Amino acid sequence: MTTPHLEASAADQRTVASPKRPPLRLAITTLQLGALGLFGWIVISILFMLLGLGLGGVFLLGLGIVLLIGLVYSLFGIAWFEAERVAGLYRLEAPRVRLLPREAPGFGGYLHTIARQSIDGQMWRGVASFVLATTCGTIVLACFQGFVWSVFSMFASNPVVGSLRGLFGIGLTGPDAADGFTYLILILSALLCLAGIFGLVLLHRVITVAIARAGAQKDQLTRQVQTSARQREGAVRAADVERTRIERDLHDGVQPRLVSVGMTLGLAQQQIEEDPEAAKQLIAEAHTSTKAAITELRQLARGIHASVLDDRGLDAALSALAGRSHIPVNLDVRIQGRCSREAETAVYFAIAESLTNAAKHSRASECRVVVRLREDRVLWARVEDDGIGGAQVLPGGGLDGISNRVLAAGGTIRLDSPQGGPTAMEVSVPCAS
Numbered sequence: 001m002t003t004p005h006l007e008a009s010a011a012d013q014r015t016v017a018s019p020k021r022p023p024l025r026l027a028i029t030t031l032q033l034g035a036l037g038l039f040g041w042i043v044i045s046i047l048f049m050l051l052g053l054g055l056g057g058v059f060l061l062g063l064g065i066v067l068l069i070g071l072v073y074s075l076f077g078i079a080w081f082e083a084e085r086v087a088g089l090y091r092l093e094a095p096r097v098r099l100l101p102r103e104a105p106g107f108g109g110y111l112h113t114i115a116r117q118s119i120d121g122q123m124w125r126g127v128a129s130f131v132l133a134t135t136c137g138t139i140v141l142a143c144f145q146g147f148v149w150s151v152f153s154m155f156a157s158n159p160v161v162g163s164l165r166g167l168f169g170i171g172l173t174g175p176d177a178a179d180g181f182t183y184l185i186l187i188l189s190a191l192l193c194l195a196g197i198f199g200l201v202l203l204h205r206v207i208t209v210a211i212a213r214a215g216a217q218k219d220q221l222t223r224q225v226q227t228s229a230r231q232r233e234g235a236v237r238a239a240d241v242e243r244t245r246i247e248r249d250l251h252d253g254v255q256p257r258l259v260s261v262g263m264t265l266g267l268a269q270q271q272i273e274e275d276p277e278a279a280k281q282l283i284a285e286a287h288t289s290t291k292a293a294i295t296e297l298r299q300l301a302r303g304i305h306a307s308v309l310d311d312r313g314l315d316a317a318l319s320a321l322a323g324r325s326h327i328p329v330n331l332d333v334r335i336q337g338r339c340s341r342e343a344e345t346a347v348y349f350a351i352a353e354s355l356t357n358a359a360k361h362s363r364a365s366e367c368r369v370v371v372r373l374r375e376d377r378v379l380w381a382r383v384e385d386d387g388i389g390g391a392q393v394l395p396g397g398g399l400d401g402i403s404n405r406v407l408a409a410g411g412t413i414r415l416d417s418p419q420g421g422p423t424a425m426e427v428s429v430p431c432a433s
Contacts, residue, residue, distance in 0.1 A: 029089060029201045030140065036130075037137025044134065047074055065111075072118045079126025086129060086208050097126050129211045136204045140197050147193035150186045257293040261286045314344045314379075318369065321352055325367070326359040327385075333371040335379075339431035343379045346409040347371065350427045353402045354383040362387025362423055377431045382424065389421035 054067035080097045087093075100120060102113045117123065268282035309317045315333045322329035338344070351369055358364040364387035371381045393399045393415060406413045411429030 025089065026198075026201055029204065030197060032085065032089070033133060033137035033140045033201065033204060034144070035137070036134045037139075037141040040130065040134030040137060043078065044131065047071060047078075050074065069114055072114050075127055076117065076123055078130050079123040082126040082130040082133070083212070086212050090205065090209055090212075092209065092212050097122055125211050125214065129208050132207055132211075133204060136200045140200050143193040143196040143200070147190050147197075150190035150193065154183060154186045154190075257289055261289045261293065264289065309344055309348060310341070313338055314348060314371070317344075317348055318351060318371065321348070321355065322369070325355050327355075327364055328366050329355065330366065330368040332369065335371060335373045337373075339373065339379050342409045343411070343429040343431045346406050346411060346429050347379050347381045347427055350402045350406060350413065350425070351381055351383055353398045354385075354423075354425050357391060357398065358383075358385040358387055358423070362389065362391070362421065364421075364423075373431065379429045379431045381427045384422055384424040387421050387423055388419075389417045389423050390419050391415060391417035391423050 050067050050071040054064045054071055076097065076099060083097045100113055100117050102109050104112060264282050264286040268279040268286065271282070272279040313335075315335055318331060318333055322331045351371075355367055355369075358367050362385055364385035367383065367385045369381070369383050371379070374380055391399065393403055399415065403413050406427055406429060409429045411427060413428075414426045415423075416425070417423040
């Protein structure tokens with residue numbers, strides 16, 4: 001069984017990493033804008049037609065609803081195409097334009113999802129970028145036409161150009177050879193058209209990149225809020241599981257032992273005059289039970305927080321933990337310096353819970369613990385045993401508490417425990433210091 005990563009972020013971004021040289025990107029952008037200038041308005045006209053027919057046919061046997069649903073899907077397709085085009089052209093990290101998930105079953109739930117999709121900001125940013133690109137493309141085509149007209153006009157008296165003029169039906173009257181002012185005007189006109197194309201390409205880049213980054217920033221903020229909410233939920237659940245465990249350990253362990261000590265001392269008090277030897281024996285039993293209760297309290301306190309973590313660090317704490325383990329532990333820790341207390345605590349208790357499960361449930365004969373501080377300042381640990389496997393994250397169980405603790409620290413946990421074994425658990429927690 002494999003449990004998914006508890007990630008904050010799962011992030012649905014991608015980087016288009018095919019580098020293009022600036023001249024090539026400029027040419028590709030110009031071609032794309034030209035194509036959008038030719039065909040983009042056709043697509044936009046179809047969208048307006050769907051909108052008009054949909055609004056006009058709302059009360060006509062539900063046909064209008066079908067057309068409006070088709071309009072929403074068409075807008076989504078345009079937004080998806082535009083997002084992919086801009087990301088691929090400018091090598092941007094941008095969130096994917098996705099269909100929103102259905103939140104309720106039935107046709108009513110489907111219509112509610114369509115309504116939510118129709119006001120999705122990410123989709124409308126893509127549509128706005130598409131309309132902008134189409135508008136720029138139309139102006140680019142006009143500038144290109146002006147450039148071609150200027151060039152043909154300068155060489156209209158040339159026989160080759162004249163044949164092309166007749167072939168394409170271009171009505172031009174070329175300037176006389178001595179008319180230098182007209183040549184100058186045509187040259188300036190051609191240069192102005194080229195400058196217009198170049199300026200439109202740059203304008204398109206600036207605005208579309210700004211639109212894409214605005215969507216990415218909003219998506220990043222949304223993910224951060226969701227991650228913070230999950231971390232808070234994990235912290236609350238971890239605290240609740242820990243409180244339940246402490247209550248159970250006190251109720252089942254220390255409390256009965258202390259009650260037994262009190263009863264034993266009461267019996268000793270009654271017999272201290274009649275049978276001093278029996279009273280001494282009862283006091284000795286109470287003393288032994290008291291020491292056992294103190295030991296259990298120390299273990300319980302160690303389960304809440306290992307003081308050796310603060311005093312000597314994670315390496316020493318894990319060495320002490322391995323020394324107390326009921327099965328042999330092969331410990332491999334390579335950490336330079338200290339991590340944050342939160343990261344060390346989360347990793348320590350994750351390893352402690354794994355060793356406890358291996359000793360109690362998995363019938364393992366050996367455990368291997370590997371801990372590393374990666375270059376990206378992430379504290380990583382892997383615990384593997386040769387037991388029978390089958391470990392599960394059950395609500396309220398030890399592994400559930402560890403998962404919530406790791407999640408609250410901003411980390412991820414992965415458990416792989418097939419039936420028959422072996423069991424392996426990996427924990428990664430970002431280290432703040």
